[in-house]
Amino acid sequence: MEKFFKLNEHGTDVRTEIVAGVTTFLSMVYILAVNPSLLAASGLDSAAVFTATAVSAAFATLIMAFYANYPVALASGMGLNAYFSFSVCIPMAEAGIQDPWKIALTAVFVEGIIFVLLSFTNFREKLVNDVPQNLKYGITAGIGLFIVIIGLKGAGIVTADPATLVTMGTVKSPQFILALIGFVIIALLVHYNVKGAVLIGILSTWILGMIAQATGWYQVNIEAEAFSLYPVFSAKNLIPHAPTLFAFNFKWIGENLIEFIVITFSFLFVDLFDTVGTLIGVASKGNLLDENGNLPRAKQALMSDALGTIAGACxxxxxVTSFVESSAGVASGGRTGLTSLTTAVLFILALFFSPIFLAIPAFATTPALVYVGLLMLSAIKNVNFEDNIADTVSGFLAIVMMPFTYSIANGIMFGMLSWVILxxxxxxxxxxxxVMWVSAILFVIRLITLGLGIGFH
Structure with missing residues (x-):
């Protein structure tokens, strides 16, 4: 362990690294409940998604551990999973396309290959450096708002209204009340620095839901998508469900090349900022940057999420992207890949607890989504609204266009285009x-294709 991970050189030891890995896992394991719930909206089987999420997270995190030697864990990214279902698959399904999730997975696969190629260059780091600060922070805050509205919708706290577009849901419903209670639980646990606060909040909300079902307050109604909250334990269910392997639709690409380029391009931009920003943030917290503020072994770290994305698509x-929750492990003393190795092993072990994660309802994941949204929205404090007009407007449009058009890609597009134009x-x-010229040109092409009815909003 010492020789491979260079523990003494990084001022740490085996015990500290293992504790840090457990802390990171507890901070991000909520993704095993949230991701199947979000991707089920695309038509994917939630049990298969659970297996894919755990295995791809372990795979990518192991690469980070052994190839990059960083205490950073990876999994299916928040915001990216929402984009997958709500900005790509659902609009395509409404357009009459069968199994749109196969097309989306193909786009993720191609995106991963592109990222592998880009990981051999400095393009991703350069892009993040060249994008204006206001726009970067605006994109982060906008994704936070988008995740919040998805979470609130999942619990019926926000519902559609023909007169006002959105309105508040039924206050007396158990989903509404329990989701809010869960959010308060997470807030209190965070205040008292309890490890795994988000996971505890999800589980607490779910347990309260089972009590509500037992007392008759929560009514099972399959037609209304109010399913039983009780987990089903059996020898069969304890065996990980087979993932959806290689479910790609290359035939559709050949017939709809422009539309596919639009989808893949959007995935690229949604994902492009995540890993570099997270890596720099986590590395900074752990004093892992060099004297020039650069990240050593950046290419190896970026390769981890690129290969993880390919594996996830398959x-x-x-x-798959780096998780900012890795900072919890770094704060606990994690400094090397041994922290990541520990987290990866725990993701593998979690495979055998699928009945628990798959029984967790959407309203129980709402507190997690809202809290993650809160963390991302906090980036708004770094947006300078008294800066030059291009920076101010671009940051503002990135923030508001994501939730108001229900699309992360639209927020990025309007933010970047407005900056270049101004x-x-x-x-x-x-x-x-x-890189901003190239981005603007590509987004202009995207607007033209949307105007011609090609592609999806």
């Missing part, structure tokens, strides 16, 4: 980096 789940109109075109 197994049947959305884009830089040109204010005679500051010389400040536009090449």
């Amino acid at each position: 197994l049947g789940t959305s884009t 830089k040109i109109l204010t005679k500051k075109a010389n400040e536009i980096a090449p």
Whole structure:
């Protein structure tokens, strides 16, 4: 352990690394409940998604452990899974396309291959450096709002209304009340620095739901998608469900190349900022950056999420990316890949507890989604609304267009386009980096294709 992970060199030991790995796992294991719930909306089988989520997380995290030697864990990314279901699959299904999740998985697969190629270059790091700070923070805050509205919708706290677009749901429903109680539980646990606060909040909400079902307050109604909250334990259920392997639709690509490019391009931009931003943030917290503020072995770390994304697509789940919750493990002393190795092993063990995770209802994951949204929305404090007009408007549009158009890609698109256009109109075109020119051109093409009825909102 010492020789491979260089524990002494990083000022740590085996016990500290294992504790840090457990802490990271407890901080992010909620993804095993949330991801199957979100991707089920795309048409994927939730049990298969659970297996794919756990295996791809373990696979990518092991690569991070042994290849990059960083205390960073990976799994299907929040925001990316929402984009997969709600911005790609559901609109395609409404357009009459059969099994749109196969097309989305194909796009994730192609995205992973592109990222493997880009990981050999400095493109991803350069993109993050060249994108204006206001826009980066605006994108993060906008994704936070988008995740919140998805969570609130899942518990019926926010519902559709023909007159006002959205309105508050039925206050007396158990889903509404228990989801809010769960969020308060998470908030209190975070206040008292309890490890695994998000997971405890989910489990507490679920347990309260089972009590509500036992007392008759929560009524099982399959037609209303109010399923039984009791887990079913059997020898068969304890065996991991087979994932959806290699469910790609390359035939559709050949017939709809422009639409596929639009979808894949959107996945690229939704994912592009996640890993680099998370890696830098976690590395900074653990004093792992060099004297110039750069991340050593950045290419190896970026390769971890690229290979994880390919594996995830082959197994049947959305884009795999580095989790900011890894900072919890770093705060506990994790400094090397041994922390990641510990987290990966726990993801494998979690495979045999699928009856628990799959019985957790959508309203019990609402507290987690809302809290993660809160964390991401906190980036808004770094947005400078008194900066030059291009930076101000781009950050603002990135924030508001995501929840109001129900699309992460739209927020990124309007944010980037507005920045480039305003830089040109204010005679500051010389400040536009090449990567921003390329991004703007690609988004203009996307707008044109949408205007012609090609692609999906």
